[in-house]
Amino acid sequence: MAEFLSLHEAIARHVHDGDTVALEGFTHLIPFAAGHEIIRQKRQNLTLIRMTPDLLYDQMIGMGCASKLIFSWGGNPGVGSLHRLRDAVEKHYPAPLEILEHSHAAMACAWEAGAAGLPLAVLRGYLGSDLPRVNQDIRHIDCPFTGERLAAIPANRPDVTVIHAQKADRAGNVLIEGIIGVQKEAVLAARRSVVTVEEVVDSLEAHPNACVLPAWAISAIAVAPGGAAPSYTHGYYGRRNDFYKQWDAIARDRDTFRQWMEDNVMTVEEGVSA
Amino acid sequence: MSDMSPDHGNTTAHDYTATEMMTVTASRALTNGTTCFVGIGLPSEAANLARLTHAPDTVLIYESGTLQTRPDVLPLSIGDGELCDTALSTVSVPEMFRYWLQGGRVDVGFLGTAQIDRYANLNTTLIGDYREPKVRLPGGGGAPEIATNSREVFVMIKHSPRAFVEEVDFITSLGFGRDGRARDDLHPETARHIGRGPTLVITDLCLMRPDPDTHELVVTSIHPGVTREQIVDATGWPVRFVESPEATPEPSEHEVSTLRELKARTERHHSGHHEEKSA
Numbered sequence: 001m002a003e004f005l006s007l008h009e010a011i012a013r014h015v016h017d018g019d020t021v022a023l024e025g026f027t028h029l030i031p032f033a034a035g036h037e038i039i040r041q042k043r044q045n046l047t048l049i050r051m052t053p054d055l056l057y058d059q060m061i062g063m064g065c066a067s068k069l070i071f072s073w074g075g076n077p078g079v080g081s082l083h084r085l086r087d088a089v090e091k092h093y094p095a096p097l098e099i100l101e102h103s104h105a106a107m108a109c110a111w112e113a114g115a116a117g118l119p120l121a122v123l124r125g126y127l128g129s130d131l132p133r134v135n136q137d138i139r140h141i142d143c144p145f146t147g148e149r150l151a152a153i154p155a156n157r158p159d160v161t162v163i164h165a166q167k168a169d170r171a172g173n174v175l176i177e178g179i180i181g182v183q184k185e186a187v188l189a190a191r192r193s194v195v196t197v198e199e200v201v202d203s204l205e206a207h208p209n210a211c212v213l214p215a216w217a218i219s220a221i222a223v224a225p226g227g228a229a230p231s232y233t234h235g236y237y238g239r240r241n242d243f244y245k246q247w248d249a250i251a252r253d254r255d256t257f258r259q260w261m262e263d264n265v266m267t268v269e270e271g272v273s274a
Numbered sequence: 275m276s277d278m279s280p281d282h283g284n285t286t287a288h289d290y291t292a293t294e295m296m297t298v299t300a301s302r303a304l305t306n307g308t309t310c311f312v313g314i315g316l317p318s319e320a321a322n323l324a325r326l327t328h329a330p331d332t333v334l335i336y337e338s339g340t341l342q343t344r345p346d347v348l349p350l351s352i353g354d355g356e357l358c359d360t361a362l363s364t365v366s367v368p369e370m371f372r373y374w375l376q377g378g379r380v381d382v383g384f385l386g387t388a389q390i391d392r393y394a395n396l397n398t399t400l401i402g403d404y405r406e407p408k409v410r411l412p413g414g415g416g417a418p419e420i421a422t423n424s425r426e427v428f429v430m431i432k433h434s435p436r437a438f439v440e441e442v443d444f445i446t447s448l449g450f451g452r453d454g455r456a457r458d459d460l461h462p463e464t465a466r467h468i469g470r471g472p473t474l475v476i477t478d479l480c481l482m483r484p485d486p487d488t489h490e491l492v493v494t495s496i497h498p499g500v501t502r503e504q505i506v507d508a509t510g511w512p513v514r515f516v517e518s519p520e521a522t523p524e525p526s527e528h529e530v531s532t533l534r535e536l537k538a539r540t541e542r543h544h545s546g547h548h549e550e551k552s553a
Contacts, residue, residue, distance in 0.1 A: 026338050026367055027353025051367070052415075075412030077351030078314060086410045101399075104337060105371040105419035112368045124376055124467055127422045128395075128448030128456040131414060134404045148463035179338045179353045182367050211366075232355055241350045241544040 002172030002195070002218040007227075010194045010220040011037045015046075019159040022049040022190065023056060024111075026181030027077060028234060031164040032056050033227035034196050036265045038162075039063045049158055051107045051182060055230070055247050058082040059265070061097060062257055068098040070156075072107040079244055083251040093254070100135055106153050111182040113155035114189025125151040161190035164228045165213075166235060167204060168197045172215030175204045178234025180211045187213055196224035198236050287530040292478040293432070295497050297323060297533055298525035300384075300430050300476040309333040310382045311375060311420050314352045316430040317384035320476075322348060323533050335374060337416040339365045348540040356543075371416070375423045378467060383424030385417055387431055389442045392490050392511045394449025394472040396421065396429065397442035404444065414446045421447035426473040433477040433508040440511040450489035457489075479505050481522060485514075495520040 005013065015021060015038055023031050023038075035056040038046075047068040048057055054076060060066055062084030074085050088097035102110070109121035122141065132138040132151070141152045163183045165176045174195050176183055187193045195218050206212050227233075230240035250260045290298075300320035304310060306329040312321045314336075322345065325332045333342045338353035342362035349357050358364045365374070374380065388411050389397040398417060402408030421427055431437055441452065449472050450456055457471055471489075475482040481495035493505055493515045506513055 027351045028338070028355070028358075071413065073413050073415035077353075078349070081410070081412070089410045090407060101413050103414040103418040104367070104416040105376065105423075108368040108371045112372075123372075123419070124423065124464065125419050127418075127464070127468065128445060128451050129414070129418045130399075130445045131418065143463070146461075146463045148461045178355065178358050179340065179364055180366050181339070181353075184366065185368060234355055234358060238355060239351070241354075244350065245544075 002168070002215040002221045004172065005220045005222055007033060007037050007196065007222040007224055010034075010222040011041055014160050014192045014194050014219055015041075015043055015162070016159075017043055018045045020047040020049065022156070022158040022161045022186050024050055024161060024163055024181060024183050024186040025228070025231065026052055026179055027054070027239075028179040028181065028232060029164045029176070029183065029228050030054065030056055030231035031162050031196055031227060032229060032231065033224040034162045034164070034194060034222070035060055039065060039261070039265055049156055051104055052077075053085065054082065055244065058084040058247075058251055059261065061085050061088050062094070062251065063261060064094045066097060067095065068100070070100045070102070072102045072104045076244060076247060079248050083248070084257060087254070100137060101131065102135065102138070102153065103129070103131065106138070106151065107156070108182055110153050110156040111185035111189055114157050115185040118155055120152045120154055122150050122152050156186070156189050158186075158190045160192040160194065161186040162194045162196075163187060164196045164224070164233070166197065166233060167199050167201050168195070168221050169201055169204050172218060172221055173204060174213040174218060174221065175206050176211040176213070184211055184213060188217060192219040193217075194220045194222065196222050196227040198225055198227070198233055199223065285527040287525045287527045290525050290530050292497070294530055294533060295522075295525060296430065296432070296476055296478040298529045299481065299497070299522055300428065301327065301329075301529070303428055303474055303476065304329050304332055304382065307331050307333075308381045309335065309379060310384050311335045311337070311380045311416075311424055313385045313417070313420070314349065315386045317386055317428070318348055319533070319536075320430060321384055322536060323529065326532050326536065327529055335370070335380065337367070337370060339367050339370045341365060341374065346539065347543040348536065350544050371419065375419060378423070380420075380424040381426070383420035383427045383469075385420060385427060385429050385447070387417075387429060387447075389437055389439055390429060390431055390475065391439050391442045391449070393451060393454045394429065394475065394484060394489070394491050395442050395445045395451065396447040396449060397444050399444040399446045401443055417447040421449070421471065422468050425469045427469065427471055429472050429475045431475070431477060433479045433505065435508060435510045438509045438511070450484065454489035479508060480519075490514070492516055493519055495522045497522045498524050
């Protein structure tokens with residue numbers, strides 16, 4: 001049952017060193033405030049899962065939180081590379097980073113399989129791609145009905161999933177609107193979950209088919225207004241595309257990056273960082 | 275294959291760049307009513323230009339889950355709020371890839387790439403060796419399955435010897451494989467669901483299509499003012515030309531001005547903070 005906690009307490013209680021952690025969000029609703037709290041609490045040796053690791057995972061990798069990354073597209077959308085991710089992969093700085101990479105279709109299926117309690121995801125994927133040659137988790141099975149060879153990958157089952165959403169009601173039910181990505185699947189696939197929200201309201205006023213996570217499917221909720229910035233929260237604030245462009249220069253240089261993190265993440269109160 | 279000949283505006287543009295030529299030509303490849311799975315960057319620019327000019331009923335799908343979207347400005351990311359605000363409906367990412375792409379609803383997958391080779395294989399993963407890469411690129415994203423589950427694939431990429439290589443360092447997304455034969459002799463059930471692969475490559479110099487027999491990319495149309503030597507120099511394998519390459523028609527004033535307005539709107543939109551409500 002969802003417990004309302006401070007962001008500090010929610011992360012302290014649910015995200016541990018060595019955990020497999022997913023902070024999901026497909027460009028929209030990226031849980032920056034929660035990720036920054038993980039960095040401030042100096043979590044280490046995390047296996048990070050996310051389809052689209054962007055600035056937040058660049059920051060977590062650059063600050064030495066991660067030892068492994070499972071992903072399907074690692075870039076700064078529309079801008080270019082993630083320089084901290086590249087530095088970790090190419091130069092092993094600040095620490096070596098093991099990577100396991102998939103395609104989006106496969107990762108999306110792996111989230112669904114995790115939510116469904118299945119051991120694997122099956123798709124008509126990776127045909128002719130070299131990805132199965134470098135990722136031992138991409139295998140194949142024969143369809144028992146047609147004999148067709150299909151790709152199979154393990155379900156995603158993280159220790160904890162962290163997401164950001166628009167709002168919770170006072171009972172702890174959560175509404176997600178707009179580009180909903182894989183957030184519902186990622187929460188249901190995880191053993192524990194932390195949801196940050198813009199606000200708590202009396203009623204979600206959700207239409208019958210809305211994406212709602214019931215309180216009893218969530219471990220903890222923390223109120224973090226602006227918690228997705230510089231990504232965005234549909235209905236609340238827009239994506240700071242200018243910052244995504246600026247990040248390229250900040251992250252390119254190790255010292256500039258470090259200083260930016262000191263000034264904007266390490267020394268600020270929870271929930272108000274950039 | 276799409277029709278490249280319809281009237282796209284009466285007046286030929288007097289002044290346009292090679293990149294504008296590429297984008298306009300790519301937009302013309304999309305026929306009205308096509309369902310197009312759009313990659314970010316150049317393909318997104320061309321697909322929206324098509325929608326704003328000759329193909330208003332083109333259905334644009336982005337992998338973030340936005341179905342039939344009509345953005346007023348080009349998205350910087352694949353999941354900008356603009357795409358959701360202007361979509362018919364927004365579905366989850368698993369639904370997007372499973373039902374709409376793998377389910378066979380996509381006519382054209384429209385992709386960009388970092389490298390392309392002789393057999394139209396695409397590399398967006400890395401340059402060099404996988405374990406010790408010289409340059410680490412973002413990776414596959416949606417492309418591996420867009421390339422195989424769409425009925426056909428258009429590729430947009432600027433011509434250079436670094437981009438057009440004999441053999442890609444890594445096949446992220448299948449063209450026709452290292453021998454050009456990877457789409458032949460598939461299990462009948464796979465063959466029934468897999469598309470034709472890349473049918474058109476649009477560059478800033480020319481159009482290329484796979485040879486019907488060998489699937490090697492050959493030059494089928496040359497853009498105005500471009501020489502064969504330029505294309506040969508910018509291609510990393512001994513590139514072949516069809517017997518009589520066409521001359522790619524020039525863009526019209528209307529197409530170039532529509533593209534410039536779209537890009538100017540986009541630039542204004544992305545240059546400031548947007549703290550206003552996005553819904």
